Amino acid sequence: MELEEGAYPKLMVRPTVVITTVSKRGIPNAAPFSFNSPISFDPPLYGFSCNPAHDTWRNIQDNGEFVVNVVNKGFGELMHVLETDYPYEDNELKHAGLTEERARTVSPPRIKEAIAWIECKFEQGVELGDHIWVVGRVQSVGVNDEYWKGVLAVEKANPLCHIAGEFFAADMRGVTYKRAKR
Numbered sequence: 421m422e423l424e425e426g427a428y429p430k431l432m433v434r435p436t437v438v439i440t441t442v443s444k445r446g447i448p449n450a451a452p453f454s455f456n457s458p459i460s461f462d463p464p465l466y467g468f469s470c471n472p473a474h475d476t477w478r479n480i481q482d483n484g485e486f487v488v489n490v491v492n493k494g495f496g497e498l499m500h501v502l503e504t505d506y507p508y509e510d511n512e513l514k515h516a517g518l519t520e521e522r523a524r525t526v527s528p529p530r531i532k533e534a535i536a537w538i539e540c541k542f543e544q545g546v547e548l549g550d551h552i553w554v555v556g557r558v559q560s561v562g563v564n565d566e567y568w569k570g571v572l573a574v575e576k577a578n579p580l581c582h583i584a585g586e587f588f589a590a591d592m593r594g595v596t597y598k599r600a601k602r
C-alpha cells in the first residue's frame with residue numbers, strides 16, 4: 421500500500437522520553453518527546469526534534485540544560501497531562517503528580533518515577549524543516565537499579581514507545597542475537 425509522505429513516522433516505534441528544563445527563574449517544565457535518538461559515543465551526544473514554539477526550546481535557549489527522562493508504561497496515562505499546553509512557568513510535573521529529584525550536574529530536575537535519566541548541556545540547535553534538532557552533550561546518566569542488568573532490563577522496565585497520536589507500544593520482550601566479532 422502506498423502512503424502519503426507525511427505518514428512515515430507512523431511506521432516507526434520510538435522511545436518516549438519526558439524532557440525537563442527550567443525557565444530563567446528556575447521553574448521546571450516537562451514535555452514528552454518521541455523524535456529522539458543517541459547521536460555519538462565520543463563525545464556522548466543526544467538529540468531530539470523540538471517544535472520551536474515549545475516552552476522546552478525557550479528554556480533550553482535561556483538556560484542551556486535539559487534532562488532526558490526515559491519513561492515506562494506507567495507514564496502512559498500521564499501523556500495527555502504532560503503534553504497539555506499550560507501557561508509558561510506552570511509546572512507540568514505538579515499537574516501530573518510526579519516527583520522532582522535534584523539532578524547531579526544540571527539545574528533542571530529529573531523525574532524520580534522515570535526508568536532512567538540523561539543529564540545534558542545544550543551543544544547546538546539545527547533548524548531542520550519545521551523543527552529544531554536539539555543536540556545535547558551528556559554530562560551524567562543514571563538508571564533506577566531495578567531496571568538495569570548491564571543493559572536496560574526491557575521486560576522489567578517496560579519502556580513506553582510512541583507511534584503516532586494516541587497510539588503507543590509497550591510490553592516488549594527482550595531478545596538477543598549473535599553479533600559479528602569486532
Ligand SMILES: Cc1cc2nc3c(=O)[nH]c(=O)nc-3n(C[C@H](O)[C@H](O)[C@H](O)COP(=O)(O)O)c2cc1C
Pocket residue numbers: 436449450451452453454455456469470471473474475476477499500502503504505551582
Ligand atoms: C508521546 C508524545 C510524543 C511527542 N513528541 C514530540 C516531539 O518529538 N517533538 C515535539 O516537538 N513535540 C512532541 N510532542 C508534543 C509536545 O510534547 C507538546 O506539544 C508539549 O505541550 C510541549 O510542551 P512545552 O511547550 O512545555 O515544551 C509529543 C507529545 C507526545 C504525547
